[in-house]
Amino acid sequence: GNSVTQMEGPVTLSEEAFLTINCTYTATGYPSLFWYVQYPGEGLQLLLKATKADDKGSNKGFEATYRKETTSFHLEKGSVQVSDSAVYFCALTRYNFNKFYFGSGTKLNVKP
Amino acid sequence: ETGVTQSPTHLIKTRGQQVTLRCSSQSGHNTVSWYQQALGQGPQFIFQYYREEENGRGNFPPRFSGLQFPNYSSELNVNALELDDSALYLCASSLLSGTRSYNEQFFGPGTRLTVL
Numbered sequence A: 001g002n003s004v005t006q007m008e009g010p011v012t013l014s015e016e017a018f019l020t021i022n023c024t025y026t027a028t029g030y031p032s033l034f035w036y037v038q039y040p041g042e043g044l045q046l047l048l049k050a051t052k053a054d055d056k057g058s059n060k061g062f063e064a065t066y067r068k069e070t071t072s073f074h075l076e077k078g079s080v081q082v083s084d085s086a087v088y089f090c091a092l093t094r095y096n097f098n099k100f101y102f103g104s105g106t107k108l109n110v111k112p
Numbered sequence B: 001e002t003g004v005t006q007s008p009t010h011l012i013k014t015r016g017q018q019v020t021l022r023c024s025s026q027s028g029h030n031t032v033s034w035y036q037q038a039l040g041q042g043p044q045f046i047f048q049y050y051r052e053e054e055n056g057r058g059n060f061p062p063r064f065s066g067l068q069f070p071n072y073s074s075e076l077n078v079n080a081l082e083l084d085d086s087a088l089y090l091c092a093s094s095l096l097s098g099t100r101s102y103n104e105q106f107f108g109p110g111t112r113l114t115v116l
Helices: none
Strands: A003-006 A011-014 A019-021 A023-026 A032-038 A044-050 A056-059 A062-065 A075-077 A086-093 A106-111 B005-007 B010-013 B019-024 B031-037 B044-050 B053-057 B064-068 B074-078 B087-094 B111-115
Touching: A003 A086, A011 A019, A019 A106, A023 A032, A023 A086, A032 A062, A044 A062, B005 B087, B010 B019, B019 B087, B019 B111, B031 B074, B044 B064, B074 B087
Parallel strands: A011 A106, B010 B111
Antiparallel strands: A003 A023, A019 A075, A032 A044, A032 A086, A044 A056, A056 A062, A062 A075, A086 A106, B005 B019, B019 B074, B031 B044, B031 B087, B044 B053, B064 B074, B087 B111
């Protein structure tokens, strides 16, 4: 089957610290991988994506590399800001399948 | 370009009642998916509509049903509400095309349903 596992939160960091949120997946075939972010009281916003092995998705200083050998898609940012405080979801979908499988989310708290 | 909108924002119902949630898809999109997000959890896929027909369904009972209209807007109907149906219901729209290898989904802000 298809599933996504994320590290449990909350993750609390000081401003300008390095961020890693782990995500591993199980999928048949070759999925596309995504990170979504959810700010309080809002829906999900696409943060970045990667559609094939070794692709690196990046946006707003966040990066994630699609690692087929370790079935991982870890989210990283070199220097977090208070405004990055949110819940981050790792997700996958398969070719033309269109159904997204989400992880349980990781809450990030960044303190000034 | 207008984004995905949902109504109402919040809703309170009692057990056994029925509820209808509405979603307007993003301009140019032809597919709508519905997700249930329980508190502290990731979204769970309910079903998807494409060209006014159901195009995939998750592990939800038949009392969860939907419609898609010619303008690609959609409704989610839940009958015989149970306490566990309390959640944030998210609608996502996308463009389904045979030439693309994946379909990015754009989410609305959600409807918060509370069942008492």
